[in-house]
Amino acid sequence: MRDRLVILGAGESGVGSAILAKQKGYAVFVSDSGNIKDKYKDILSEYQIEFEEGQHSDAKILDAQTVVKSPGIPDTAPLIQKLNEKGIPVISEIEFAGRYNTAKTICITGSNGKTTTTLLTYHILKKAGLNVGLAGNVGKSFAWQVAETNHDVYVIELSSFQLDGMYDFRADVSVLMNITPDHLNRYGYVMQNYVDSKFRILQNQTENDVFIYCADDDIIQNEIAKKEIKPACIPFSLKEPENPGAGVSEKKLIINFNQKQFSMSILDLSLQGKHNTYNSMAAGIASMVFQIRNDQLRESLAGFHGVEHRLERFLKVHGIEFINDSKATNVNSTWYALESIPKSIVWIAGGIDKGNDYSMLNPLVKEKVKAIVCLGKDNAKIHSAFDGLVKNVIDVSSMEEAVKAAYYLARNGDTVLLSPACASFDLFENYEDRGKQFKEQVRNL
Missing domain, CATH: 3.90.190.20 (Mur ligase, C-terminal domain)
Known part of the structure; x- marks a missing residue:
């Protein structure tokens, strides 16, 4: 008897999860309470995956061994409560895809700047010739790429909602940009709940992994002081750089990592403004973990074109x-x-x-x-x-x-x-x- 996997939500991540699940031999059912876009209906039909739209049929859903839910569905939704009562695991697309992923992962979260940092990191690695995929909140579905593409590295943007559904997943490189009040309506208006969610990016990391974080963020610093953190900690700041770490000195962005130093004038960065200096530092450190040469890094940081809908x-x-x-x-x-x-x-x-x-x-x-x-x-x-x-x-x-x-x-x-x-x-x-x-x-x- 094949394990039954139910997917709630038939957008990019849900359809990607369905394709991966089908490939791995699950009995797959996709359910969306709204209307499914035609392009996704066509794909589900092409892969012979059973689906419904405009409703959630409890009988079909509560019969699952595992449920992959869209990050947009809150944990307080009655259907999710029923699944929890029955002890049926509810996970995110990233958690599910991570079970079958063999590539390295750079996972980026934060209240602000994560999309720009994700796209900038992807841009640097791609320009340097790495076989790299873009996933999570941007790019194509992670699960879909794991099913059908053979990347060596993924750069993944993660929201707190995605992190909430991740348990065994491990990032090789985790990046935490900042933590400011956001989505508090989903966290019972308790800031610590939201902070805990963001820090899930560190879960399961080992001494061989890397954690990149903003040292100028008081909330992050206070949280780090409470925790025992296993991966190598690499801070970035607008102050003098640490070693290892990134910072600014005499209008130069400087990164110290693995006995190497990278520097360039902040005036030469394609993305200007303090927040973008943070984004450039985080992407720069993550790229140096993958041994990108200084000249390649400088060229990418100077030539990157910003993100649509962001300033x-x-x-x-x-x-x-x-x-x-x-x-x-x-x-x-x-x-x-x-x-x-x-x-x-x-x-x-x-x-x-x-x-x-x-x-x-x-x-x-x-x-x-x-x-x-x-x-x-x-x-x-x-x-x-x-x-x-x-x-x-x-x-x-x-x-x-x-x-x-x-x-x-x-x-x-x-x-x-x-x-x-x-x-x-x-x-x-x-x-x-x-x-x-x-x-x-x-x-x-």
């Missing part, structure tokens, strides 16, 4: 610059965005609040923001945070209205910044959809 300088219309930072789904990301823009800003914000505390933005908003356009179904928290601080705080209900209102409020030399500090699911499919709609409406001006 993407998009268009100028009548002297007004439009910046797409749709990927900023928490307050800390928006802080970086506001901090990096020198000019007078019309800020488009709002969406689904994840337990945000906007007070950390007050000094920057007071100094730089001339108007706020609230784009969401419930903007009460943004109003209560900024109504007395900014003269114009207005509500809109579509991206078309938001862009037109911002354009009307801005003047030659101003910047219109879409940096929502919130999730997008009230009005958009995801942050990419939100960013694409923003760019489309700016083009229409």
Whole structure:
């Protein structure tokens, strides 16, 4: 009798898991409570994998030996509670794929900067000629690649939700960018629960592995002090570099690792700003673990083009610059965005609040923001945070209205910044959809 594996969610990761499970001889069933995209339905049919959409059939799901769930389904969902009561293991796609993966892994997490760092690390390794895959929150499904591609290394971006479903998985190189309040609605509004989730990136690592982390992050430093950490610890900081470690000295980014030193002027980095210096250092250390030569590393750090929807300088219309930072789904990301823009800003914000505390933005908003356009179904928290601080705080209900209102409020030399500090699911499919709609409406001006 073949083991029965049920997959909840038929997006990229769910379909990838189904293909790997089928290849490994499981009896596979895929269930999605929403509509499955046609391209994924076609693939499931092609592989002769049974699926359902628009519902979850308890009888078929509770009959599983193992369940792989989409990271978007919270642990509090009634179906997940039923599976837990029956003692059926519920795991993530990364955990499942890790059971069959033989390649080395660089796993990157953090509240902010993880996508840029992941794509930058992948860019460096690929340009240096390594056979490398990109997976997790970006790129193709990890499970799908394990099933059908033969990579030597994977660079994997991991959210806290993915980490929550990982138990036996082990990263060869783990990277922790920073920890700031985010997704607290999924963690009972208890910060320590979220911190514990992020630190799961270290689980199962041995003395032969590497842990790269931001030494300027107080939450990370406090947590490290409480723990016995087995892998080699390599810090990065905007202060003088440690050995081993990365830092900045006399406007030079310096990395010390394995008796080697790498240095380049921070002015030559393709990604500018303090947060991007952190991203470049983390990616640089991870690459040096894989013995990338200094000249190759320098060339990649100088030539990398940024990430779509992350502080993407998009268009100028009548002297007004439009910046797409749709990927900023928490307050800390928006802080970086506001901090990096020198000019007078019309800020488009709002969406689904994840337990945000906007007070950390007050000094920057007071100094730089001339108007706020609230784009969401419930903007009460943004109003209560900024109504007395900014003269114009207005509500809109579509991206078309938001862009037109911002354009009307801005003047030659101003910047219109879409940096929502919130999730997008009230009005958009995801942050990419939100960013694409923003760019489309700016083009229409």
